[in-house]
Amino acid sequence: xxxxxxxxxxxxxxxxxxxxxxxxxxxxxxxxxxxxxxxxxxxxxxxxxxxxxxxxxxxxxxxxxxxxxxxxxxxxxxxxxxxxxxxxxxxxxxxxxxxxxxxxxxxxxxxxxxxxxxxxxxxxxxxxxxxxxxxxxxxxxxxxxxxxxxxxxxxxxxxxxxxxxxxxxxxxxxxxxxxxxxxxxxxxxxxxxxxxxxxxxxxxxxxxxxxxxxxxxxxxxxxxxxxxxxxxxxxxxxxxxxxxxxxxxxxxxxxxxxxxxxxxxxxxxxxxxxxxxxxxxxxxxxxxxxxxxxxxxxxxxxxxxxxxxxxxxxxxxxxxxxxxxxxxxxxxxxxxxxxxxxxxxxxxxxxxxxxxxxxxxxxxxxxxxxxxxxxxxxxxxxxxxxxxxxxxxxxxxxxxxxxxxxxxxxxxxxxxxxxxxxxxxxxxxxxxxxxxxxxxxxxxxxxxxxxxxxxxxxxxxxxxxxxxxxxxxxxxxxxxxxxxxxxxxxxxxxxxxxxxxxxxxxxxxxxxxxxxxxxxxxxxxxxxxxxxxxxxxxxxxxxxxxxxxxxxxxxxxxxxxxxxxxxxxxxxxxxxxxxxxxxxxxxxxxxxxxxxxxxxxxxxxxxxxxxxxxxxxxxxxxxxxxxxxxxxxxxxxxxxxxxxxxxxxxxxxxxxxxxxxxxxxxxxxxxxxxxxxxxxxxxxxxxxxxxxxxxxxxxxxxxxxxxxxxxxxxxxxxxxxxxxxxxxxxxxxxxxxxxxxxxxxxxxxxxxxxxxxxxxxxxxxxxxxxxxxxxxxxxxxxxxxxxxxxxxxxxxxxxxxxxxxxxxxxxxxxxxxxxxxxxxxxxxxxxxxxxxxxxxxxxxxxxxxxxxxxxxxxxxxxxxxxxxxxxxxxxxxxx
Amino acid sequence: xxxxxxxxxxxxxxxxxxxxxxxxxxxxxxxxxxxxxxxxxxxxxxxxxxxxxxxxxxxxxxxxxxxxxxxxxxxxxxxxxxxxxxxxxxxxxxxxxxxxxxxxxxxxx
Numbered sequence: 004x005x006x007x008x009x010x011x012x013x014x015x016x017x018x019x020x021x022x023x024x025x026x027x028x029x030x031x032x033x034x035x036x037x038x039x040x041x042x043x044x045x046x047x048x049x050x051x052x053x054x055x056x057x058x059x060x061x062x063x064x065x066x067x068x069x070x071x072x073x074x075x076x077x078x079x080x081x082x083x084x085x086x087x088x089x090x091x092x093x094x095x096x097x098x099x100x101x102x103x104x105x106x107x108x109x110x111x112x113x114x115x116x117x118x119x120x121x122x123x124x125x126x127x128x129x130x131x132x133x134x135x136x137x138x139x140x141x142x143x144x145x146x147x148x149x150x151x152x153x154x155x156x157x158x159x160x161x162x163x164x165x166x167x168x169x170x171x172x173x174x175x176x177x178x179x180x181x182x183x184x185x186x187x188x189x190x191x192x193x194x195x196x197x198x199x200x201x202x203x204x205x206x207x208x209x210x211x212x213x214x215x216x217x218x219x220x221x222x223x224x225x226x227x228x229x230x231x232x233x234x235x236x237x238x239x240x241x242x243x244x245x246x247x248x249x250x251x252x253x254x255x256x257x258x259x260x261x262x263x264x265x266x267x268x269x270x271x272x273x274x275x276x277x278x279x280x281x282x283x284x285x286x287x288x289x290x291x292x293x294x295x296x297x298x299x300x301x302x303x304x305x306x307x308x309x310x311x312x313x314x315x316x317x318x319x320x321x322x323x324x325x326x327x328x329x330x331x332x333x334x335x336x337x338x339x340x341x342x343x344x345x346x347x348x349x350x351x352x353x354x355x356x357x358x359x360x361x362x363x364x365x366x367x368x369x370x371x372x373x374x375x376x377x378x379x380x381x382x383x384x385x386x387x388x389x390x391x392x393x394x395x396x397x398x399x400x401x402x403x404x405x406x407x408x409x410x411x412x413x414x415x416x417x418x419x420x421x422x423x424x425x426x427x428x429x430x431x432x433x434x435x436x437x438x439x440x441x442x443x444x445x446x447x448x449x450x451x452x453x454x455x456x457x458x459x460x461x462x463x464x465x466x467x468x469x470x471x472x473x474x475x476x477x478x479x480x481x482x483x484x485x486x487x488x489x490x491x492x493x494x495x496x497x498x499x500x501x502x503x504x505x506x507x508x509x510x511x512x513x514x515x516x517x518x519x520x521x522x523x524x525x526x527x528x529x530x531x532x533x534x535x536x537x538x539x540x541x542x543x544x545x546x547x548x549x550x551x552x553x554x555x556x557x558x559x560x561x562x563x564x565x566x567x568x569x570x571x572x573x574x575x576x577x578x579x580x581x582x583x584x585x586x587x588x589x590x591x592x593x594x595x596x597x598x599x600x601x602x603x604x605x606x607x608x609x610x611x612x613x614x615x616x617x618x619x620x621x622x623x624x625x626x627x628x629x630x631x632x633x634x635x636x637x638x639x640x641x642x643x644x645x646x647x648x649x650x651x652x653x654x655x656x657x658x659x660x661x662x663x664x665x666x667x668x669x670x671x672x673x674x675x676x677x678x679x680x681x682x683x684x685x686x687x688x689x690x691x692x693x694x695x696x697x698x699x700x701x702x703x704x705x706x707x708x709x710x711x712x713x714x715x716x717x718x719x720x721x722x723x724x725x726x727x728x729x730x731x732x733x734x735x736x737x738x739x740x741x742x743x744x745x746x747x748x749x750x751x752x753x754x755x756x757x758x759x760x761x762x763x764x765x766x767x768x769x770x771x772x773x774x775x776x777x778x779x780x781x782x783x784x785x786x787x788x789x790x791x792x793x794x795x796x797x798x799x800x801x802x803x804x805x806x807x808x809x810x811x812x813x814x815x816x817x818x819x820x821x822x823x824x825x826x827x828x829x830x831x832x833x834x835x836x837x838x839x840x841x842x843x844x845x846x847x848x849x850x851x852x853x854x855x856x857x858x859x860x861x862x863x864x865x866x867x868x869x870x871x872x873x874x875x876x877x878x879x880x881x882x
Numbered sequence: 883x884x885x886x887x888x889x890x891x892x893x894x895x896x897x898x899x900x901x902x903x904x905x906x907x908x909x910x911x912x913x914x915x916x917x918x919x920x921x922x923x924x925x926x927x928x929x930x931x932x933x934x935x936x937x938x939x940x941x942x943x944x945x946x947x948x949x950x951x952x953x954x955x956x957x958x959x960x961x962x963x964x965x966x967x968x969x970x971x972x973x974x975x976x977x978x979x980x981x982x983x984x985x986x987x988x989x990x991x
Contacts, residue, residue: 026909026958027932033910034928036953049927057933061940 023058027051069407070414077415084387087777088419091380094770095423098373099466100430101763105366106462107435111451112267113359114349115458118260120199121296122348126303128153128293128310130340137602143351144168144289147282149317153293156313160301165191165276167291168353169268173737174246184738185228185271187246188263189291192275195223195257197296204229205240205255208275217280222251226259228271247737248552249278262452264294264347267354267442269450286321292351295344307344314342332601354442354449360836361756368521368760371514372767373470378507378514379774380419381474385503386781388412388482395485408483416475424467431463441755477503504778505814512818512855513825515771519851520826520842522757522764524833527840527847529757532750538678539583540618543574544742545716546582547707547723551733554703557695559731564610566730567709572719574710577613578695582706584745588681593689594659594666595647604643604689605680608633613692614675616710624654624673631672631694634662638673643689669693683749684838708742716741756836768854772862775811779866783807783873790870791878800871807870808863815859819852893926893934895977898970901944901962908957909935935960943969 027048034044048054081088116122132142145153147165154163167189174185192213200207203226212219224239233239242253251274263270282288297306315338322334349355388395395408435453442449481503549563560578567576581587590603611627627636637658644653654674659666669691677687695705707727711719717739724736783790790803830842840847900915901907907915913931916924939946943966951957962970 022958023932023936025956027929029908029955029957030910030913030928030932032955033908037910037914044928047928049929051929054929054932058936061933061936 019062020055020059023055023062027054070410073411073414074418076411077418080387080415081418087383087387090773091376091383092419092422092426094376094766094773095373095380095419095470096426096430097766098369098376099423099427099463099470100434101369102366102373102466103427103431103459103463104435104438105362105369107431107453107455107459108438108451109362109366110458110462111453112355112362115266115452116348117198117264117350121299123346124297124299125347126295126297126344127347127351128295128342129345130314130342132340133336142289143292145291145293146286146289147276147291148284148286149314149321150291150293152317153310153313157295157306157309159298160306160309161295161297162193162197163191164194164197164294164296165189165291166194166264166294167276167279169263169265169270171738172246174244174272176242176244183232186263186268187272187274188265188270189276189279190273192219192277194273194294198261200261201258203256203258204237205253207255207257208273213275213277216277216283219275219277220249220251221254221275223273224253224256225262225270225273226257227262227269229256232271246272246274247550248735251278262450264292264350265352265354266350267352267358267449267451269452294347303344307342310342310344314340357752358442360832361752364521364833364836365756365759368518368763371518372763372770374473375511375514375767375770375774377470377474378511379770379777380416381477382504382507382774382778384412384416384474384478385481386777387415388478389785391482392485395482399485405483408485409479412479412482413471413475416471416479420467420471420475423470424463428463438755438759441758442751501782501810504782505810508775508778508811508814509818509821511771511774512815512859513822515767515855515858516819516822516851517826517829518760518764518767519854520822520847521829521833522760523847523850524837524840524842525753525756525760528836528838529750529753531839532683532753535679535683537584537683537746538619538676539742541742541746543711543714543716544617545709545711545719545723546585546740546742546745547709547727547736548581548738548740549705549707549727549734550737551703551735553733555731555733557702559733560695560702560705561610563727563730563734564707567707567723567726570719570722570726572712572722574712575612575616576710577616577708578610578705579613579708580608580695580705582708582740582742582745583607583617583678583680584682584742584749586681590688591660593647593691594661597659599661600647602646604691606691606693607680608695609692610695613695613708614638614673616708617678619678620676622674622676623652624671626673627692627694633694634660634667634669636672636694637669638675638692639671640675640687640690641677642687643691644674646689679746683746753836753838768858771855772858775815775859775862776866779807779811779863780869783866783870787873787878790873791875794873795875795879803871803873804867807867811863812859815855819855823848823852892977893931894938895970895973896924897931897934897938898943898962898966898973901960902967902970905961906959908959912960938966941969942966 031041031044031048034047035041045051117125119125127143128145129141129143131139134140145165150163150165157163169186169188171184172187174183174187176183190208191210192208193210195207196209202223205223207223208221212221222244224233229235229239239253240255243250244253245251251272257273263273276291277283279290282290295306295310297303318338318340322338325334395411398408398411399405432455439449439451439453564576564578567573580589589606591606592599592601593604594600609627611629611631614621614626622641624638627638639647639653644650647653647658648656652674653671655671657668657670659668661667673692675692678690679687680690695702707723709716709719709723713719720739724739727734727736786807790806793803793806827842833842842848896916897912900912900919904911904915909931912935913928935944935946938944939960943963944960945963946958946960948956949959
């Protein structure tokens with residue numbers, strides 16, 4: 004308050020001083036016009052400075068006095084109605100805090116520009132592609148040979164930068180016992196220079212650090228990681244750490260603020276792309292995003308044209324090297340794809356893609372809750388102003404101006420808004436990080452930079468102002484329009500203002516319906532996803548992602564498996580390419596009768612015993628044996644049987660698939676139940692399990708699946724991590740996760756949405772209920788005389804109750820219908836967030852309607868009972 | 883010449899009275915009117931009129947507005963409000979009562 008009034012005062016004071024000076028000066032001029040001597044006139048006037056100060060004191064102080072009086076009066080009013088006021092303040096605080104929180108999240112994740120030079124000139128390259136289930140998606144992953152070609156093509160217009168998707172790695176500084184998890188990004192050496200970033204310590208990566216595959220084991224730490232892990236120790240430069248199988252040297256720390264380009268992840272370590280040595284010459288490994296930084300004055304369109312041409316040339320060259328194994332339709336799709344440049348000044352991340360809609364929907368939900376809260380306060384203020392109608396009329400009668408009345412009522416609103424803003428600020432300060440911590444699995448929470456800067460403060464201030472006007476202006480203007488004659492005579496029409504109240508009730512019902520409708524769908528989605536059978540038993544399963552420097556023969560891997568099998572507390576161990584539900588996938592086409600199928604099937608390499616360890620039931624046939632080889636034998640699932648053998652038992656049948664440009668034959672030896680492969684949402688695809696047998700080549704990456712005896716599989720994690728290299732020193736465990744965590748990560752967003760929307764739906768219902776209760780109570784109070792007369796004339800209680808409730812309930816019904824229409828209209832936007840839930844489902848529509856109806860009944864019960872209990876004798880004698 | 887102090891308390895009353903006779907006056911005219919009517923007996927430092935005017939304006943007894951004069955200058959002119967009229971009546975009768983009482987004391991003592 005003091006801040007605001009001081010500013011107002013300064014402006015006011017200046018203007019007043021100018022006016023006083025002008026008035027006094029005109030006095031002297033007047034005197035001179037009357038023929039008086041200027042010197043004498045000035046002398047007779049006295050000290051102009053002194054009179055000015057006196058006047059200034061009087062005028063500014065008087066204004067301040069009236070404001071202070073209003074503030075004191077407002078405080079007293081708030082205190083007098085402290086239950087209603089605190090309810091108003093708290094509900095507003097909650098809603099405003101939630102809005103500010105939502106803004107902080109949206110700003111941090113989607114809007115805030117990266118802290119790099121000229122972020123507006125940053126773009127990323129994207130292209131459309133079709134995923135395994137045939138849906139068109141936007142891809143942004145590139146392979147390095149293509150990147151080289153594109154970079155050369157637009158060298159004069161833009162700098163292309165490769166920045167890998169952030170990887171979660173284990174890293175060790177000293178002994179292998181203490182593995183720490185951290186986020187790594189492989190970046191083009193020239194990224195730092197191009198982004199205009201400075202080192203906080205040592206040096207940053209340069210173009211010279213990114214020349215020869217595998218030859219630059221250097222790393223730059225982010226400032227955040229340096230502060231968090233090393234307490235800003237300057238001696239960190241020169242230290243070495245081991246990541247996977249390479250040893251890196253830390254050469255410097257990046258300046259504060261830059262935490263990578265993926266909002267939602269704070270990158271800890273940057274290494275040159277060339278250190279992903281195996282991937283550099285592979286055109287089938289897509290592992291990074293291509294960023295384009297346009298040179299000054301270059302428009303995006305010509306760059307895009309050049310890139311399109313370059314992509315087209317590159318893809319045609321590459322398609323020529325493909326054998327006949329790729330379906331024609333695919334090749335055409337591949338060649339047709341066009342590259343776009345998308346503005347990426349705010350960074351790009353999976354989290355943005357996953358949460359953009361969710362955040363917008365949540366923001367709308369909290370905005371609706373805020374509107375409901377504002378409506379409540381508006382109703383409250385209207386009622387209070389009406390209760391004070393006599394006092395206000397008296398003020399008008401003795402000469403108070405209309406604006407004075409507006410100020411009087413507005414001051415109260417401003418007080419409520421200010422108090423609500425303070426509490427709301429505290430709530431937002433706490434709640435935004437809370438929500439962020441609920442994104443992702445607990446051991447790997449999302450990290451968003453949520454700074455409270457001018458953007459957030461500006462938003463909060465604007466919100467507070469809007470809220471004040473929203474709920475304060477209407478009652479203030481209505482109150483100031485009071486007619487002293489009618490009011491003081493005591494004959495104010497009890498029906499006046501009913502239209503406004505009714506509109507507010509309908510609006511509240513509409514907002515409430517919308518919030519409940521959306522919530523119902525989110526809760527149902529989460530419920531259906533969480534109860535979706537995975538087809539395997541995730542409990543007590545531990546997954547050990549294990550890497551080696553070179554390809555190691557499968558005998559080595561099997562040796563480790565047998566070694567782990569003997570560890571105390573282990574029930575069974577199996578090996579597979581990667582664990583289910585990690586999001587990894589291997590898809591390829593099945594050939595039948597010499598023809599490829601356009602639709603893809605999933606593949607997964609597994610060792611004997613994997614089915615047993617995962618508890619995947621065998622319908623017919625057998626598990627793999629040691630001597631089963633790849634290619635040769637296969638186990639397939641029900642979806643496979645449905646598509647390729649008319650749902651008949653496929654055991655004994657054969658199919659083919661391309662293997663190094665030749666068709667290889669597989670015989671089906673086992674037939675198993677369906678399981679979820681990559682996530683909960685996509686339809687179950689035909690899946691082929693093949694023997695984890697690569698005797699010729701060996702493997703440098705695989706996952707051990709361990710079923711433990713104890714209920715808490717993580718208790719064995721550190722033991723197993725030690726035992727792997729003990730059995731074969733070439734193998735190192737990169738990452739340990741429980742299978743349960745892998746499954747649950749796919750419902751984190753749905754759980755969050757369900758949880759938050761449920762909370763806000765409850766808040767909305769309570770607020771709307773309280774609002775309705777207040778409105779009804781107040782209207783009963785105002786219509787006591789009318790009700791008394793009706794009852795005296797013999798109206799039955801039911802008729803009285805109906806009179807009171809009918810109008811309100813018809814308003815509720817109207818509001819609910821409006822909410823319904825809005826809800827159905829928003830359906831299209833929600834679709835992507837839902838799973839097996841349809842808004843048009845009668846259940847989804849009926850439930851919110853029923854909830855609101857029950858809530859309204861509860862709210863209306865007491866006022867209606869109060870109305871029918873009115874004793875006409877008492878009421879009429881009162882008047 | 884009486885001291886200005888003795889006038890200070892009654893300056894408000896005089897201003898209100900002048901304005902009740904002749905509406906819409908600016909400061910200089912109010913001052914001239916007081917000086918002329920009192921036959922130059924009641925003279926104050928002319929500037930002291932303005933804090934007094936502003937005080938009774940804030941009290942709501944007079945209304946002020948800026949008007950353009952024919953010579954092109956702006957002038958701030960004052961006018962009595964209904965509240966000011968009531969105040970004048972009250973002040974006037976109080977003044978009469980007080981001076982009458984003082985006169986009685988002066989005559990009989």
